[in-house]
Amino acid sequence: MPGMAAILRLAALALLLAFLLTPQSFAPLFAPLTQYGAPPIYDQGNLLTLALAHLGTVCCAAAASTLVAVGLGILVTRPSGAQFLPLSRTLVNIGQTFPPVAVLAVTVPLVGFGEKPTLIALFAYGLLPIFENTIVGLQTCPAAVLEAASGMGMSARQRLLSVELPLALPLILEGIRLSLVINVGTATIGSTVAAKGLGEVIIAGLLSNNNAFILQGGLVTGLMAILLYDALAGLERRICRTAHLD
Amino acid sequence: MALTVPRLRRLDPLGALLAVAGATAVMFLPFVIFKSNRVVPGDPRGLLEVLPAWAAFACQASLLLAATAALGVSNARVRLGAALLGVTVVALAVAAAGDALTPAGNKVVRVAPGAGVWVLLVCLGLLATDAITRMRPGPGRRVLFLAVFTAAAGLALAHGTFDHLSVMREYAVNADRFAREARQHLWLALGSLAAAVVVALPIGILCHRVPRLRAGVLGTLNVIQTIPSIALFGILMAPLGALAGAVPLAAALGIRGIGAAPAAVALFLYSLLPIAANTVAGLKRVPRAAVEAARGMGMTNWQVLTGVELLLALPVILTGIRIVLVQNIGMVTVAALIGGGGLGTFVFQGIGQTAIDLVLLGAIPIVALAFSAAVVLDALVEVMDRARQ
Amino acid sequence: MISLENLTKQYGATAVVDGVSMVIERNSITVIVGTSGSGKSTLLRMINRLVEPTRGRVLIDGADTTGEPAHLLRRRIGYVIQGYGLFPHRTVAENIATVPRLLGWDEARIRIRVAGLLSVFQLDPGAYAHAFPHQLSGGQQQRVGVARALAAEPAVLLMDEPFGALDPIIRAKAQDDLLDIQRRFGTTILLVTHDMDEAFRLGDRVAVMSHGRLLQYDRPAVLLTRPADPFVSRMTGISDRAMRLLSLTTAGEAALPGASDGPAVAASASLREVLSELMWCGAESAAVMDADGTRRGRLTIAAILARGRPG
Numbered sequence: 001m002p003g004m005a006a007i008l009r010l011a012a013l014a015l016l017l018a019f020l021l022t023p024q025s026f027a028p029l030f031a032p033l034t035q036y037g038a039p040p041i042y043d044q045g046n047l048l049t050l051a052l053a054h055l056g057t058v059c060c061a062a063a064a065s066t067l068v069a070v071g072l073g074i075l076v077t078r079p080s081g082a083q084f085l086p087l088s089r090t091l092v093n094i095g096q097t098f099p100p101v102a103v104l105a106v107t108v109p110l111v112g113f114g115e116k117p118t119l120i121a122l123f124a125y126g127l128l129p130i131f132e133n134t135i136v137g138l139q140t141c142p143a144a145v146l147e148a149a150s151g152m153g154m155s156a157r158q159r160l161l162s163v164e165l166p167l168a169l170p171l172i173l174e175g176i177r178l179s180l181v182i183n184v185g186t187a188t189i190g191s192t193v194a195a196k197g198l199g200e201v202i203i204a205g206l207l208s209n210n211n212a213f214i215l216q217g218g219l220v221t222g223l224m225a226i227l228l229y230d231a232l233a234g235l236e237r238r239i240c241r242t243a244h245l246d
Numbered sequence: 247m248a249l250t251v252p253r254l255r256r257l258d259p260l261g262a263l264l265a266v267a268g269a270t271a272v273m274f275l276p277f278v279i280f281k282s283n284r285v286v287p288g289d290p291r292g293l294l295e296v297l298p299a300w301a302a303f304a305c306q307a308s309l310l311l312a313a314t315a316a317l318g319v320s321n322a323r324v325r326l327g328a329a330l331l332g333v334t335v336v337a338l339a340v341a342a343a344g345d346a347l348t349p350a351g352n353k354v355v356r357v358a359p360g361a362g363v364w365v366l367l368v369c370l371g372l373l374a375t376d377a378i379t380r381m382r383p384g385p386g387r388r389v390l391f392l393a394v395f396t397a398a399a400g401l402a403l404a405h406g407t408f409d410h411l412s413v414m415r416e417y418a419v420n421a422d423r424f425a426r427e428a429r430q431h432l433w434l435a436l437g438s439l440a441a442a443v444v445v446a447l448p449i450g451i452l453c454h455r456v457p458r459l460r461a462g463v464l465g466t467l468n469v470i471q472t473i474p475s476i477a478l479f480g481i482l483m484a485p486l487g488a489l490a491g492a493v494p495l496a497a498a499l500g501i502r503g504i505g506a507a508p509a510a511v512a513l514f515l516y517s518l519l520p521i522a523a524n525t526v527a528g529l530k531r532v533p534r535a536a537v538e539a540a541r542g543m544g545m546t547n548w549q550v551l552t553g554v555e556l557l558l559a560l561p562v563i564l565t566g567i568r569i570v571l572v573q574n575i576g577m578v579t580v581a582a583l584i585g586g587g588g589l590g591t592f593v594f595q596g597i598g599q600t601a602i603d604l605v606l607l608g609a610i611p612i613v614a615l616a617f618s619a620a621v622v623l624d625a626l627v628e629v630m631d632r633a634r635q
Numbered sequence: 636m637i638s639l640e641n642l643t644k645q646y647g648a649t650a651v652v653d654g655v656s657m658v659i660e661r662n663s664i665t666v667i668v669g670t671s672g673s674g675k676s677t678l679l680r681m682i683n684r685l686v687e688p689t690r691g692r693v694l695i696d697g698a699d700t701t702g703e704p705a706h707l708l709r710r711r712i713g714y715v716i717q718g719y720g721l722f723p724h725r726t727v728a729e730n731i732a733t734v735p736r737l738l739g740w741d742e743a744r745i746r747i748r749v750a751g752l753l754s755v756f757q758l759d760p761g762a763y764a765h766a767f768p769h770q771l772s773g774g775q776q777q778r779v780g781v782a783r784a785l786a787a788e789p790a791v792l793l794m795d796e797p798f799g800a801l802d803p804i805i806r807a808k809a810q811d812d813l814l815d816i817q818r819r820f821g822t823t824i825l826l827v828t829h830d831m832d833e834a835f836r837l838g839d840r841v842a843v844m845s846h847g848r849l850l851q852y853d854r855p856a857v858l859l860t861r862p863a864d865p866f867v868s869r870m871t872g873i874s875d876r877a878m879r880l881l882s883l884t885t886a887g888e889a890a891l892p893g894a895s896d897g898p899a900v901a902a903s904a905s906l907r908e909v910l911s912e913l914m915w916c917g918a919e920s921a922a923v924m925d926a927d928g929t930r931r932g933r934l935t936i937a938a939i940l941a942r943g944r945p946g
Contacts, residue, residue, distance in 0.1 A: 033484055084260060087376045094375070097616040099576025102609040105593045108602075148720025150685060151793075152734050152783075153710030166724045185474025189580060192597055202480050206583060211484045218480030222473040229472045 009230060016223045019216075020048045030212040040212045042201045051220060054197035057115065057190070058183045061122030066176055069127045073134025073172075074160065085135070092132045100125045100186040108193050118190030118197075125186060126179035133175030137168025170240050177232035184225040188217075198224075260376060261316030261325075268313060268369040272306065275362035278343045281412075283354045284601065290360055296343040308335040309366070316373050326377035332370040336363060337402070344410030356412040358603060385625035392621050412603040413610070420592070420607070428611065430506070431588035434581060435574040438510050442517030442570060447563070449518070450525025451551070460526065467519035475512065475580045482508040483584060509581035509588075516577065517570040524566025528559025561630040568623035575616040579608070636661045637682065637791060637823065642691035644677050651677045653847040654691070659840075661790075664817055664824045666838035668831060668870060674847040675827045679793050682825065683712045695791065710734055713792035713822070717799040719780030721768035727753070727779050728764040734787040752782040755816070774805040778812070785820065794826040798833065810836055831870060835879060843867050856883050860945035877943040881907040884942055886923045890932035895920040902931050910939050 019026055023041045030040035075081040076088050104121035111117050141164050149159045165172075191199025198221045205213025276290030294302050308331055315328035344357040383391065408414045417424060453460040473481070486508050532555050540554045556563075582590030592608030595601075637659040644652040652674040659665045669675040680686040682693050684705040693700045700708050721730050728749050735745045753760045756778040768776055777797065784792055797813075798806045810833065817824055828834055834841045835855045842852040843866070851863040859880050862868040872879065886909050887902030897918035900909045902925050909921055913936055923931040 086379045087260065087372070090375055090379045091372075093620070094617065097572050097576075097620045098613055099579055099616060101576065101579040101590065101593065102612055105597060105605045105609050108597055108600075108605070113600075142718075142720070142723075144716055144718035144720035145722060146720070147685070147716055148714070148780075149722075150706075151683060151709060151714035151716065151720075153706045153708070153737055154733075155706045158737070163722060181472055185476065188474050188476045189583075192583070192594060199476065202476055203583075205480070211487060214480035215484050218473075218477035221477040222481065225472045225474055225477075226469055 009227070012223055012227055016220065016227065019220065020051055023047050023216075030216065033212040033215060034210060038208065038210050038212070042204065042213050042216055044204055045200065047201070047216075047220070050196065050198050050200060051224065054184070054187055054199075054221070055224070057118060057195065057197060058122065058180060058187050061119050061183055062126055062176060062180050064123050065126035065179055066130055068123075069130035069175070070134050070172060072127075073131050073138060074165075077135060077138040078156075088131070089135070092128050092135075095125075095128045098125075100182060101189055104186060104189055104193065113194040115190075115195050117193050118187060118195035121190070122183045122186055126183055129178040129182070130172065130175035133171045133178075134168065137171035138164055140171075141167045170236055173232065173236045173239065177229060177236070180232065181225050181229050184221060184228060188221050257317055258320070261313075261318075261373070264316050264369040264373055265313040268309065268366055271362045271365035271369070272309065275365060276360035277362045278340060278347070279358045279360050280347055281356040281358070284356055288356075288358070291343070291347070293339070293362075296346055297339060301339070301342060305335050305339045308332060312370065312373070322377045322380040326374055326381070329370045329374035329377060333367065333374070336366050336370065338407070340411065341402075341407045344408065348410045353415070356415060356603070357410060358412040385628040388621055389625045392618060396618070413606050416592075416601070416603045416607045424592075424607070427587055427589050427591050427608075430586075431575070431578050431590075431612070432615075434506060434510055434513060434578045434586065434588055435571065438513035439517055439567065439570055439574055441510075441514050442521055443567065445514075446518045446521035447525055450522040450563075451529070453522065453526050454529040464519070464523055464526070467522060470515050471519045475516070475577050476583060478512045478515070479508050479580065479584045479586075482511050486511070505584070506581070506586045508584060509578065509586035513574050513577060513581075517574060520566040520569040520573070521563065522566075524562050524569075525559065528562030529555055531562060532558045561627050564623065564627050564630065568620065568627065571619045571623060572616050575612060575619060579612055636696055637825070638694040638697075639678075639682070640692050640694065642678065642681055642693065643689050644674070644681060644686055645689040650689075650847050652681065652688075655844075655847075655849045656691075657842060657849060657852050659823060659825055661823050662817075662821045663839040664814075664826060664837050665840050665842065666834040667825070667827045667842045667844060668829060668834045669844035670829060670870075672846075673844040675829075675844045676795055678844070679795055679825065679827050682791075683709045683714055683793055685709075710737055710787065711789050711791075713784030713787075713789040715780050715784045715792070715794040715797045717796035719768075719776050719800075721776055721779060721783070723768055726765045726767055727758070727771070728760075730768065730779060731783045731786050733783060738787055740787075748786060752786060755819070756782045756812070758782075773801055774809065777801060777805075777809055781813070781816070785816070785822065788820075790823060792822045792824045794824065796828055797826065798828075806833075813837065831872060835883065843870055856880060859883075878907055880945075881905065881910060881939065881943045886921075886934055887925070887931055889938065889942055890923040890934055891938060893933045894930070895922040895933035895935075897921045897933075899924050900934070902926065906934075906939050906942055909934055910936070913939075 027040045034040050072088070076085045100121065103125050104117060107117040107121045107124075111120060145163060145167070146159065149163045154162070187195065187197050188199035188202065191197050191203050198217050201217030201220070202214050205211065205215075205217060272293065277293040278291050278296055279288035280291050281288045293305065297305065312328040312332035315325050319325055319328075340359050340363055347357045348355055378388075378391065402408065403414075409418070449463060453463050470478070536554055536558065537550060540550045545553065578586070578588045579590035579593060581588050582594050589608040589612050592604050593612075596604030596606075596608065639655055639657050639659075642652060642655045643650060655674075655678055667675045667678060677686055681688045684693075684700070687705075722733070725733075731749045731752055732745045735748060740748075749764065750760045753764060758775060758778060763771070763775070768779065771779065777800070781794075781797070784794075798809050801809055813824070814837065816822070826837060838855060840853060841855050841858055843850045843858065843864075845866050851858060851867045858867060858871055859876050862871065868876075882905045884906045885902060886900050886904045886906060889906055890902070897920045898912055898916050900912060900921045900923055902923050904912075913919070913921055920933050920935040922933055925931050
């Protein structure tokens with residue numbers, strides 16, 4: 001079975017790369033979906049550039065959310081920040097009921113069109129899963145391990161860096177993976193507010209009634225999301241295995 | 247005679263943060279934005295400019311009261327009361343500003359809450375949330391809070407308190423469509439959920455009984471969840487369009503490449519994983535002893551499944567349904583992009599016309615719906631979990 | 636030598652540990668016993684300041700530890716807890732090297748120390764140094780826990796229910812190992828347990844605690860023969876106190892001059908074991924043999940029984 005998964009993974013990656021690098025060679029496949037001689041392959045921009053811009057936006061936002069969310073998660077699990085813990089948990093729960101699209105839509109009027117609202121919405125929405133998983137990860141460190149760490153004379157900082165964070169790492173990574181995958185989707189919608197990304201392809205298809213464009217945009221983002229999810233899940237498994245945290 | 251000197255309590259750090267943010271908002275941010283018509287840029291107005299002196303003073307006094315409670319009172323009920331007083335006062339002040347700035351009979355001017363109001367509402371909302379969290383209300387009380395708040399907001403809206411604010415102006419223009427799109431929104435969210443429950447529950451039971459299937463089936467459903475919603479909508483449009491073209495009956499049933507059909511199918515597909523996975527997790531949690539005992543007493547397989555296993559797994563399955571419902575309410579928004587209707591129509595129209603009020607007309611009810619669904623279903627799960635113990 | 640002076644811990648109005656003073660001799664094993672909630676763990680944790688005392692002070696070799704930064708104090712005191720608290724993300728060798736690394740030892744010294752400890756604790760360095768804790772059995776994890784606590788050569792070792800998670804057979808082995816380690820390194824050990832058998836088996840001296848107070852602190856035999864408090868006699872057990880007393884003395888210590896044609900017993904066996912053996916064989920006396928096979932003397936049933944009476 002793992003062999004099968006590896007083959008599928010490689011095939012998906014190969015397909016994605018082939019399509020992004022030589023989109024025109026797929027034209028015959030998409031031609032039946034078009035009407036009245038419309039172009040079968042997106043022609044209003046370079047697909048590879050769009051995909052890279054899309055990925056760039058998503059990763060920038062995720063990096064910022066990771067920094068802030070992990071920092072806040074550490075803060076509210078220290079004795080000095082403990083009184084903010086119940087509130088932050090409630091806020092995370094409430095925040096997760098906000099649809100990402102609504103976050104995006106509400107950001108536009110505040111900062112205008114373009115990359116900015118998308119980045120802000122992705123950043124804000126990406127905070128939640130990482131923050132939640134950081135808190136859970138730090139709070140579920142076995143009590144005996146923490147007791148032993150203090151008992152051996154580790155300072156609070158040493159304990160955090162060399163025991164608590166390494167033990168919480170798999171969960172934090174899972175949070176980052178969830179937020180990246182959500183972001184890939186939300187960034188698509190960012191194209192409705194003029195952010196550069198693969199959403200452009202789908203929107204263009206919707207506007208010109210070109211099913212081929214819609215399918216291309218959908219397939220590329222879908223493949224990207226799945227590959228990203230899969231790659232990060234693999235990384236988590238590897239870290240867990242080398243650190244024996246299963 | 248010794249005087250009892252009140253001991254200076256240590257300042258509440260969260261309260262201090264909120265008080266400073268709120269005070270800054272009142273002093274430096276515009277209270278409302280005034281536009282002489284829908285398209286011109288807005289003109290910021292402060293609290294003192296739009297309300298009579300006594301009203302502005304009363305408003306500031308109430309906010310000062312709330313800030314004091316936030317800073318120095320540790321009783322959660324008092325803090326909640328202060329926060330709710332603040333929210334009411336701010337809401338009424340904005341409504342009053344709308345009335346004051348709108349000449350009688352004028353339907354062109356737009357008065358929208360300014361950044362100051364939004365910041366104040368966020369601060370007061372945080373204060374209230376913190377107080378409610380500290381009070382640890384049970385499931386019944388939480389639903390009651392929600393009901394009272396909804397009723398109060400509903401009454402104010404029905405009474406026309408906010409009619410002169412720009413969001414309500416947008417509503418007045420779109421009232422018929424709003425009702426239709428809201429119905430469509432709920433219909434899509436709940437319909438796809440119901441269909442998913444019917445399909446995913448047996449899938450979950452099957453995966454529980456046949457462990458060999460588990461990894462493959464749940465893995466496939468997981469892959470579907472990973473595909474961004476707009477992408478899945480797009481991918482589904484082509485085959486559904488082809489189906490409608492090839493099978494006239496399908497077309498007659500309303501299945502088309504564009505519109506509600508691909509949205510409903512996509513939402514249905516997204517809903518499968520949380521319900522199936524939680525059914526498996528819930529059934530796994532059922533104590534073996536209970537199942538053995540039921541078998542030992544002579545229950546049939548079907549009786550064991552419905553009378554013991556599913557009953558005991560219900561809270562976990564319901565958690566899955568809660569996840570799906572909240573997720574669907576949010577995702578239906580995107581359906582508007584492919585002509586599926588729903589409240590997202592206003593959001594994307596608003597984005598297209600750079601009309602924030604139209605965006606809010608769609609976004610506020612969506613968030614309120616998702617939030618209410620989460621509160622109610624969470625309460626239900628908790629009640630069931632308690633009943634089990 | 637550790638001196639506890641009027642050590643007290645209060646949470647609100649309740650004193651969890653109430654004015655405990657005691658002196659723990661160097662190179663000995665002292666066991667603190669008590670029921671759960673007696674304050675014995677809190678007392679132990681005040682010595683390495685995982686719990687800050689409300690009142691009183693701890694002196695190690697005459698020096699007051701109150702002013703010393705807690706984390707530096709802890710690095711020179713070994714600490715073993717129930718469940719061991721091994722770091723799951725680190726190998727056995729890395730776990731053992733924790734405190735030496737904190738103290739900034741150079742890598743070569745750490746490597747030598749870790750390899751030495753692994754062989755002392757019967758863990759083949761080749762097989763176990765790079766294993767992870769979850770790959771070890773319960774008994775092996777316990778040994779790594781003790782090895783880790785001893786890594787930086789602390790003069791004092793605190794142990795909080797260190798054998799609580801082990802099954803009886805492995806526990807007996809671990810207790811023997813501990814006695815061996817204590818003799819080998821000369822560490823001063825302070826051990827907390829609720830198991831009276833363990834206390835009598837390991838303790839040079841035993842302290843009995845109840846409701847935060849130290850009721851009696853003496854040699855095990857004194858606890859049995861002259862209990863200071865009804866609670867102490869309940870803890871030590873009334874129904875089998877004679878047998879307990881017998882188990883405190885070895886055949887070698889009690890051997891009388893002369894020969895016996897009865898069964899041969901080891902000088903290290905307890906009188907309780909010798910009595911049991913005599914009853915089983917139906918003999919009146921036993922020959923006491925040293926480990927090297929030379930005859931030490933003899934023991935009669937009457938002589939053994941006389942040892943099971945107070946005074």
